[in-house]
Amino acid sequence: MFEKYYNEIANIEGWFAKEDAKLLFETINKLKGSASMVEIGSWCGKSLIFSALAAINNGNNCKKYSIDPFTTSKDEPNGKYETFIENLKKYDLSDKIVHIKEKSNDIGEKFNDNIEFLFIDGFHVYEYVKKDFELFSKRVIENGYILIHDVASWFGPTQLVYDIAETSDNMKILDFAGQTVLMAKVNNLSAEDKARNRDFSNIIKNKIETYNIKLTK
Numbered sequence: 001m002f003e004k005y006y007n008e009i010a011n012i013e014g015w016f017a018k019e020d021a022k023l024l025f026e027t028i029n030k031l032k033g034s035a036s037m038v039e040i041g042s043w044c045g046k047s048l049i050f051s052a053l054a055a056i057n058n059g060n061n062c063k064k065y066s067i068d069p070f071t072t073s074k075d076e077p078n079g080k081y082e083t084f085i086e087n088l089k090k091y092d093l094s095d096k097i098v099h100i101k102e103k104s105n106d107i108g109e110k111f112n113d114n115i116e117f118l119f120i121d122g123f124h125v126y127e128y129v130k131k132d133f134e135l136f137s138k139r140v141i142e143n144g145y146i147l148i149h150d151v152a153s154w155f156g157p158t159q160l161v162y163d164i165a166e167t168s169d170n171m172k173i174l175d176f177a178g179q180t181v182l183m184a185k186v187n188n189l190s191a192e193d194k195a196r197n198r199d200f201s202n203i204i205k206n207k208i209e210t211y212n213i214k215l216t217k
């Protein structure tokens with residue numbers, strides 16, 4: 001089944017490798033459908049369409065959001081909005097995805113739907129991605145999932161995940177595949193969970209050597 005969905009999106013331009021897609025797919029298969037799915041940063045829709053098709057195939061009719069202003073950091077159009085809209089049409093998803101054409105940090109405070117699956121792949125600057133995490137993780141239900149992309153390849157998401165692994169008392173890191181880290185929001189962490197989180201911070205530290213990223217602590 002995974003191969004079927006990954007092949008379906010093969011021709012969409014984007015940054016969504018097979019290993020990362022597999023982790024999303026396995027996570028989507030675990031969803032209960034009790035709250036929404038949210039993606040921050042959609043570009044041409046590659047990961048969004050993949051996730052939506054996989055969820056719909058499971059009968060998961062939860063609300064599915066995409067948040068992307070389709071502008072660069074200088075507030076200029078990034079040129080992908082029309083392609084994104086066309087791609088949603090092509091996959092018959094236009095009326096199945098709520099697209100919020102705004103910057104995630106700007107709407108995070110107002111976003112008041114509960115979330116079971118949050119995929120963060122927007123603006124990668126540390127302060128920004130950190131705020132994405134803070135604003136939107138508040139809406140994630142207990143045992144809901146948060147996935148952060150571009151870990152070990154971009155400083156912002158890498159430092160953020162490292163901070164979480166080192167200090168969080170309610171995020172349980174579950175996996176790291178490709179450039180995506182998967183965590184679950186829990187009530188509290190057991191000693192075993194904390195030790196596992198620390199193992200992940202070491203894995204991150206080892207992996208960043210390839211990309212020449214320097215963590216601040």
Ligand SMILES: C[S@@+](CC[C@H](N)C(=O)[O-])C[C@H]1O[C@@H](n2cnc3c(N)ncnc32)[C@H](O)[C@@H]1O
Pocket residue numbers: 013014015016040041042043044045046047048067068069070071072073078102103104105121122123
């Ligand atoms: C790496 S791309 C996303 C790739 C996509 N998930 C895929 O499957 O190909 C990053 C996206 O984040 C969007 N973005 C940039 N600034 C943003 C912001 N402030 N809030 C939300 N999204 C933002 C960009 O428009 C771009 O489409």
